[in-house]
Amino acid sequence: MTSDNTPAETAPAAEAPAPTSEPKMFDLQALVNAKTWARNDELPDLKGSKNSNRCIVCNRPMRDDEVTWVHMSTGGDLFPIALGNYDDVNSQGCFPVGNSCKKKIPAAYRDDTLFD
């Protein structure tokens, strides 16, 4: 008597989920207050600042060492930093955010060391 040697059924290889083409964005414009922006526009740039950065959320001048960088789309939303694609067709590039405003932006959407 020979045993029935039917090969065990092989499970089909699990398909990896297709990567989503649309990254989850952060709505930066919701943080921007036009009145605050206009008021801070009157503030002079800080003395001794190398490049006179102003926060894109509140428009306050800030020192270079307080800058956090965010990656903005053409629509004004933020790309997740983990995306790492700074050449995205919808990218406007990276912009500075100051110390107090960065607390309103989830860590996944800011890069404290981009230009360090």
Ligand SMILES: [Zn+2]
């Ligand atoms: Zn700010």
